[in-house]
Amino acid sequence: MTWKALMFDVFGTVVDWRTTVARELRGALAPHGIDRDWNVLADGWRELYQPAMERVRSGGRGFAILDELHRENLDELLEREGIHALDGDGRARLNLCWHRLDPWPDSPAGLLELGAGRVCASCSNGNIALMVNLSRHGKLRWDAILGAELTRAYKPDPACYLGSAAAIGLEPGEVMMVAAHNGDLKAAGELGFGTAFVRRPTEHGPEQTTDLTPEGDWDLEADDLIDLSRKLS
Amino acid sequence: MTWKALMFDVFGTVVDWRTTVARELRGALAPHGIDRDWNVLADGWRELYQPAMERVRSGGRGFAILDELHRENLDELLEREGIHALDGDGRARLNLCWHRLDPWPDSPAGLLELGAGRVCASCSNGNIALMVNLSRHGKLRWDAILGAELTRAYKPDPACYLGSAAAIGLEPGEVMMVAAHNGDLKAAGELGFGTAFVRRPTEHGPEQTTDLTPEGDWDLEADDLIDLSRKLS
Numbered sequence: 001m002t003w004k005a006l007m008f009d010v011f012g013t014v015v016d017w018r019t020t021v022a023r024e025l026r027g028a029l030a031p032h033g034i035d036r037d038w039n040v041l042a043d044g045w046r047e048l049y050q051p052a053m054e055r056v057r058s059g060g061r062g063f064a065i066l067d068e069l070h071r072e073n074l075d076e077l078l079e080r081e082g083i084h085a086l087d088g089d090g091r092a093r094l095n096l097c098w099h100r101l102d103p104w105p106d107s108p109a110g111l112l113e114l115g116a117g118r119v120c121a122s123c124s125n126g127n128i129a130l131m132v133n134l135s136r137h138g139k140l141r142w143d144a145i146l147g148a149e150l151t152r153a154y155k156p157d158p159a160c161y162l163g164s165a166a167a168i169g170l171e172p173g174e175v176m177m178v179a180a181h182n183g184d185l186k187a188a189g190e191l192g193f194g195t196a197f198v199r200r201p202t203e204h205g206p207e208q209t210t211d212l213t214p215e216g217d218w219d220l221e222a223d224d225l226i227d228l229s230r231k232l233s
Numbered sequence: 234m235t236w237k238a239l240m241f242d243v244f245g246t247v248v249d250w251r252t253t254v255a256r257e258l259r260g261a262l263a264p265h266g267i268d269r270d271w272n273v274l275a276d277g278w279r280e281l282y283q284p285a286m287e288r289v290r291s292g293g294r295g296f297a298i299l300d301e302l303h304r305e306n307l308d309e310l311l312e313r314e315g316i317h318a319l320d321g322d323g324r325a326r327l328n329l330c331w332h333r334l335d336p337w338p339d340s341p342a343g344l345l346e347l348g349a350g351r352v353c354a355s356c357s358n359g360n361i362a363l364m365v366n367l368s369r370h371g372k373l374r375w376d377a378i379l380g381a382e383l384t385r386a387y388k389p390d391p392a393c394y395l396g397s398a399a400a401i402g403l404e405p406g407e408v409m410m411v412a413a414h415n416g417d418l419k420a421a422g423e424l425g426f427g428t429a430f431v432r433r434p435t436e437h438g439p440e441q442t443t444d445l446t447p448e449g450d451w452d453l454e455a456d457d458l459i460d461l462s463r464k465l466s
Contacts, residue, residue: 067402119365128383129402132352132376143365145377149400167382169300169362 003194003232004170005119007146007161009179010126012203014111014225015101015138018042024097032085039205041081048073053125053154063152065127071095099130103138104200110225111141117233123147123164123177125154144168156187165193178228182215189216196220196228236427236465237403238352240379240394242412243359245436247344247458248334248371251275257330265318272438274314281306286358286387296385298360304328332363336371337433343458344374350466356380356397356410358387377401389420398426411461415448422449429453429461 011017022038025045029036052069055061074095078086086094114120121144122131131145144167148154151163165175176194179185180203185195195218201208214221222228244250255271258278262269285302288294307328311319319327347353354377355364364378377400381387384396398408409427412418413436418428428451434441447454455461 119369121365127402128377128379128400132354132401136352136376143369144361146361150383167361168365169360 003118003176004174005121005143005165005168006114006176006178006196007121007123007164007188007193008111009155009177009181009184010122010124010131010134011101012200013178013180013198014107014122014140015103015134016203017046017098017101018203018205020101021045021097024094024100028090028094029083029085034083034085036081041077043204044081045070045073045077048076057154057157065149066098066125067095067127067130070098096133098126099133100137101134103140104224106224106226108139108141110229113229114225114232115141115143119143119168121146121164121168123155123161125160155184158187158191161188161191161193176219178225181211185218186216189218194219196222198222198224198228236351236409237407238354238376238398238401239347239409239411239429240354240356240397240421240426241344242388242410242414242417243355243357243364243367244334245433246411246413246431247340247355247373248336248367249436250279250331250334251436251438253334254278254330257327257333261323261327262316262318267316267318269314274310276437277314278303278306278310281309290387290390298382299331299358300328300360300363303331329366331359332366333370334367336373337457339457339459341372341374343462346462347458347465348374348376352376352401354379354397354401356388356394358393388417391420391424394421394424394426409452411458414444418451419449422451427452429455431455431457431461 008014018039021042025041026038052073056063074091111120120142122142123146124131125148127149128145135142146164146167148160150167151160153159153163165172172192176196177185177188178196178198180198180200185197189195197214197218201212220231222231241247251272254275258274259271285306289296307324344353353375355375356379357364358381360382361378368375379397379400381393383400384393386392386396398405405425409429410418410421411429411431413431413433418430422428430447430451434445453461453464455464
């Protein structure tokens with residue numbers, strides 16, 4: 001099977017969000033004399049991500065881009081933690097740390113290699129501005145930024161995968177979804193997409209317990225994007 | 234003024250649609266014994282472009298992507314010309330010639346240079362699949378494909394420019410619109426965008442009479458995208 005396009009999950013699959021967010025939290029808060037386990041605080045911010053999207057997916061609220069959800073989640077996190085040091089501008093600046101997440105070391109070269117042979121597009125829940133900035137920061141090459149903002153639907157809502165494939169003029173069976181998350185691949189696979197699992201065993205830190213191994217009959221497994229490129233060639 | 238992003242018109246500004254479309258019309262029809270002035274036939278196809286989009290802009294029909302409008306226009310053109318040689322598959326293949334338009338010679342290197350310093354995004358009436366394929370064909374580098382399909386509005390509808398800028402998180406005053414067409418720049422300029430006029434004096438062939446010179450007080454004028462890069466640096 002030759003796939004005409006690859007669609008990529010980005011947070012965790014292409015970029016290491018946790019390391020960057022923890023570093024940026026420290027950078028924004030430590031100068032105010034605040035001391036925390038910054039990884040735990042980053043995890044706390046991230047834990048509000050699925051519930052926030054679920055309110056959109058369930059119809060509880062209209063579509064709002066991820067920058068907006070991230071900001072609401074940051075306000076909630078800081079309130080819960082009793083951190084009042086940052087004003088609105090400071091929070092707005094910190095919120096943009098999701099626009100400068102560092103890539104995994106193999107991602108820039110991997111996407112370049114993979115993109116030489118077929119269309120490579122992001123299919124992330126991140127909004128377009130976030131993806132543009134993060135991709136310039138990390139030298140990540142895409143043919144198109146697809147995903148949630150384009151389709152106004154958050155994964156694993158089928159509309160996000162199906163609308164993204166339709167935008168590049170392809171059927172699900174012509175497109176492989178690439179992700180480090182079994183849930184993402186399960187949702188895409190059920191719609192007829194090809195599936196590639198990329199191992200990112202430290203996305204959640206050295207003691208990660210989830211998504212360490214493929215939990216479905218995925219079409220491919222790879223150790224990173226360079227390995228994926230080799231397996232697709 | 235430092236522009237945070239450039240948004241580009243594509244047909245005529247970045248790619249030479251007429252030469253490619255004329256060549257593809259000949260390639261599809263000449264083997265059937267049909268003989269025409271292929272440039273005139275290409276112009277005929279293109280002349281149906283604005284009226285087709287106007288039906289969307291005026292609310293006469295819902296949004297339909299440009300591939301669909303191009304196909305309807307092709308059917309109309311062939312009917313008018315009494316050309317019945319192509320079946321549905323042949324027409325579908327010919328319709329995709331808009332996905333493989335050759336770039337102007339300076340465009341690949343120009344976009345690479347321009348993109349090193351700031352966000353460069355397409356803001357075309359072409360649909361996303363068309364832009365992805367045309368950009369791979371011509372080695373055109375973009376940070377994002379914005380424009381009509383994303384915003385569900387055809388230029389010069391303000392919604393197309395404003396929605397494209399919003400998608401990259403910028404205000405009109407932070408973005409420069411780049412086009413070889415005064416009408417495109419007029420519409421963008423009235424919304425507060427910066428404006429750069431690129432001379433493409435043979436877009437419509439050697440006897441072109443329109444858009445030979447800037448017809449407004451544009452922020453920049455350039456002979457091509459390399460020249461634009463020099464003037465922005």
